[in-house]
Amino acid sequence: MRSTVFLALGILLFGVSAIAPATYAQSISQTELAEATFYIENMTCALCPVTVKAAMSGVEGVQSVEVNFDARTAHVSFDPAKTDIAAIALASEQSGYPAAVQG
Template sequence: MNAQKHSNAGTNWSLGAGLGAAVAASACCTIPLALVSLGVGGAWIGSLTALAPYRWIFVTLAVAALAYAGYNEWQLSRQPDCDCETAFSSTTRRSLLGIGALVVLAIVVSPWLLGVSPSGATQQAQAAATSAQQQGATTPTSFQQVVLTVDGMTCAACPKTVKTALEGVDGVYSAEATFEPPEAVVRFDPDKVSVDELTAVTKNAGYPSQPKSSS
């Protein structure tokens, strides 16, 4: 009975550890995008994107925790049923384990799901250049365009965060960001927003930038 309680607690603990590690693994990409989409920004977000080099460690921990939870549950299934009190029945516990595993895996792979493939990134860059040219003919002549070189983008999902942050600025007509090259093309009204304010916005989203060129 004590062994079953211990194993049950081990399953719960390892599943919780897997969820925590998965959240930490997504902190460099998915979480900043979610925060920026909700209008939350600040220089502190830069500390999240700084976790990118350690993402593989958190992914490894998440997978290891899930593997241990699965092994623990398998061990429990081999033991005879007992009349001991547990928080969940075996069916409920396994259902929660399955759902938890799917959530962990979804969080871990979210940067790839949100991003684009290398070939898609090239097409995205070409589309951004074409879009900028087309918009140049339709936007007011008083509008300006600036190309920002963006630092800190480590995966194909990062440009979405940069794009979302810039599009939320009053005075920005359009914004396109690409992973390769790591740039953002912004058309904006200089009477409402300055280039310095645009670079401050990307910095507050966790991706410092500087103007490459403007027109």
């Protein structure tokens, strides 16, 4: 009985993550990322990939962007609960670089 009272008090004061194992807290906060590769138009100079990466990275939910100037592509990892392919492509387009998802 006493341990139940302390457990309830701990939950009220500190939340579940304070008393739960770290792996439990981590599994709740982790979501599965989606990936997409975009073909990027209009990239003509070394600064273009910097602009594309900044535009795509600025979309909420985007975790990483890797731009390949030679292949004219951008590989993006993102949280599908926060954004989608259309929003990422729109961000690139609004920065002057239309993007179309490959595959």
